[in-house]
Amino acid sequence: MTFDYDLFVIGGGSGGVRAARIAAGEHGARVALAEESRMGGTCVIRGCVPKKLMIFASQAGLMAQEMRGYGWEGAQAGRFDWTVFRQKLDAELTRLELIYTANLEKSGVQIFHQRATIVDPHTVALADGTRKTAKHILIAVGGRPALPGIPGEELGLISDDLFLMESLPRRVLLVGGGFIACEFATILAGLGCETVQAYRGDAVLRGFDRQARDMATLQLSEIGVDLRLNVNPTALERQGDGIGVTFTDGSRDGFDAVIWATGRAPYTAGLGLENTGVHLRPNGAIAVDEWSQTAVPSIFAVGDVTDRVNLTPVAIREGHAFADTVFGGRARTVSHVNVASAVYLRPHEVASVGLTEEQACARGDVDVYDTVFRPMRSMFAGSNAKVMMKLLVDPETDKVLGCHIVGPDAGEMIQLAAIPITMGATKADFDATMAVHPTAAEELVTMRNPTRRHRLEVPAQAATA
Structure with missing residues (x-):
């Protein structure tokens, strides 16, 4: 044919x-x-x-x-x-x-x-x-973009619409807790909008390392986002020139715009x-x-x-x-393991590659190396914003299973950290790497002892089988 x-x-x-x-x-x-x-x-x-x-x-x-x-x-x-x-x-x-x-x-x-x-x-x-x-x-x-399937959902905007607005809303509701919702909340709050973010969970960025999620959740509040957790809209209705929103906890509020960021x-x-x-x-x-x-x-x-x-x-x-x-006659597949990602929040980004601490614990024994501190630049200026550097290591093989960073330019750092982790680097390889001082990233090669060790608990019946 x-x-x-x-x-x-x-x-x-x-x-x-x-x-x-x-x-x-x-x-x-x-x-x-x-x-x-x-x-x-x-x-x-x-x-x-x-x-x-x-x-x-x-x-x-x-x-x-x-x-x-x-x-x-x-x-x-x-x-x-x-x-x-x-x-x-x-x-x-x-x-x-x-x-x-x-x-x-x-x-x-x-x-x-x-x-x-x-x-x-x-x-x-x-x-x-x-x-x-x-x-x-x-x-x-x-x-x-996916819609939530509630009455009045058509009154809300989707994430695509943000780039097409003729003017910024004075007061806006972001619905969701993922990449898009958190980044858009960061943007709108920084541009001077009174920003409310509603999310059904107890911490934003589901799927990321829990420690990083908690830090991101706190940071959103600290930059002025009115973050409302464990709550979701149940209905929207036209209210004059604005939009009235009813939430799962029975509360009501009014906004100039509502933006759905509830996934794609x-x-x-x-x-x-x-x-x-x-x-x-x-x-x-x-x-x-x-x-x-x-x-x-x-x-x-x-x-x-x-x-x-x-x-x-x-x-x-x-x-x-x-x-x-x-x-091309060159058979190639793509590995979806150890794919690095970053969420561009401010003042500190969230970036990750490999297993989260929760995933590593479910897999087996794991040593956790982490440190949380106020970085030199922002601390000197009076900011309380904190940085996190974290490595997850298999205690048997010494292989680094995951890396998580919360900090300035975390996305840039995780790209480089993803290379040795994809290559199968060990904690000893990180330890053998000379630090660059003074940087936040030097913590990745100077953490000598685990801050905690998780052991996989084997059910007694399985252990004696």
Whole structure:
């Protein structure tokens, strides 16, 4: 059978773009890509990039406070002009979008700026009614913000909307306790919004190391976020020009805006997968094997739509491995173990790689090396913000199982720590590394004795079996 293309990619985010570029540019495949929104996907247009720039913008007040602590009399951040910032942000995102598009075109990829759905294992339908055939189809459509399913939920905004606001709300409610909710609460509070964050759990950042979670929870409150734990909205209603919110504890409050940051769901609805035999997991994620291949041999999927590890670098690596495997004759899989991540809070970020202390304890015996202290820079300026450095070590093999950092530029540090941990470094390897002084990171190589040791408790019956 003759196909229009060797590969048709649905989705112009990080994973889809990388797969298309490598398949076409390096391996000579005939490739087309369809994107219904802006090229670059969630990370470039409505996620990592604009969020990080907003984090930078939100730090001005903290920097002015620190400057006063260092003797700069009268240092003030001044008034934040959202309109000026948004114009610059829009220009930067457009620049990046054009780069993504240009790189695809240079690689020989044909781009369709419209929605595509799947007709059968080798056919896609474009929004304009045309159909294209391909030997292989790659689904890389990512995820979309999930809504809580309560009365009045349509009155709230989703996280994507933050970057499109004409003006900042005076008083805002963030709902959720994950990456997005905590970072957006940090941003909005730093830009001068009266910020309330509601989360159903007892500490934010579920899935991270508990000690780091507790520090992040405290820090949000200390920077001015009204953090309400163990509570969730049950209904929203229009209240004049604002929104009235009822919570699970029976309380009510009013806001200028409510932003849902309650997670993201794979964007598979209406994609036509029911026509193919592709299997979906209960949450709508596409089930794939280690090669990113679905139950249908011609259809593959990478990135957040598979709900494996939902991070941009993972999607990029999966897309690259797919292209090398299918078109380059170099079979490669992607390890989802020891994937580093960071949450960009202020004044201190939270970063992690490997097992949490809780996961390590469930796995077996573990030695915990950790230290919590006030770093030199902020302490001198009068801040009480604390840093944490933490290593988890297998006492039998001496292998470092995990590293957790709360502190300035923790994301930068965890990237470097992830290299030896991925290589299988031991605590002795860390100990043999010379410290750089004075730095916060030197604590990772100067902690000599464990602060605590956990032993896996084996049930008596199992022990005598």
